[in-house]
Amino acid sequence: MKPSPSAPVLRRLEKNAREASARAYAPYSKFAVGAAVLAGSGKIYAGCNVENACYGLGICAERAAVFAAVAAGERAIRCVVIHTPTATPTAPCGACRQVINEFGPEARVVSVCAAAGRIDTTLDKLLPGAFGPGNLDL
Numbered sequence: 001m002k003p004s005p006s007a008p009v010l011r012r013l014e015k016n017a018r019e020a021s022a023r024a025y026a027p028y029s030k031f032a033v034g035a036a037v038l039a040g041s042g043k044i045y046a047g048c049n050v051e052n053a054c055y056g057l058g059i060c061a062e063r064a065a066v067f068a069a070v071a072a073g074e075r076a077i078r079c080v081v082i083h084t085p086t087a088t089p090t091a092p093c094g095a096c097r098q099v100i101n102e103f104g105p106e107a108r109v110v111s112v113c114a115a116a117g118r119i120d121t122t123l124d125k126l127l128p129g130a131f132g133p134g135n136l137d138l
Ligand SMILES: O=c1ccn([C@H]2C[C@H](O)[C@@H](CO)O2)c(=O)[nH]1
Pocket: 026, 029, 031, 032, 033, 048, 049, 050, 051, 058, 059, 060, 061, 062, 082, 090, 091, 092, 093
């Protein structure tokens, strides 16, 4: 079976995530993260982490990207790519896994970094037994 998204689309997502990481606002952690999501329409939405002087109020790149997609009218997430300018790739935090689950329970999740190492997995592997919208069907 052909991989989804295709290699050229995945390359575009990686470029968008890398460019978004350069726009991260991370003066406190110095850990710049960029994310790009491929939404149901085929459009790509990017996000970066945005920190705050009130430390707990920062938001991760992945959630910023998902929320940008939803604000544009999207309701499905097919793929999330995360870029960090580090030597090893970074998997999404638990909060972001839960948010991705809402719109892309079977999304492909790819983490890339400044070196060749990558993580290429799926949301259901990262968040097995997830609580999701279906659990609220009483
Ligand atoms: O997957 C991750 C992990 C961390 N961060 C952000 C949160 C915080 O701003 C900084 C350090 O945790 O990196 C992300 O955006 N995505």
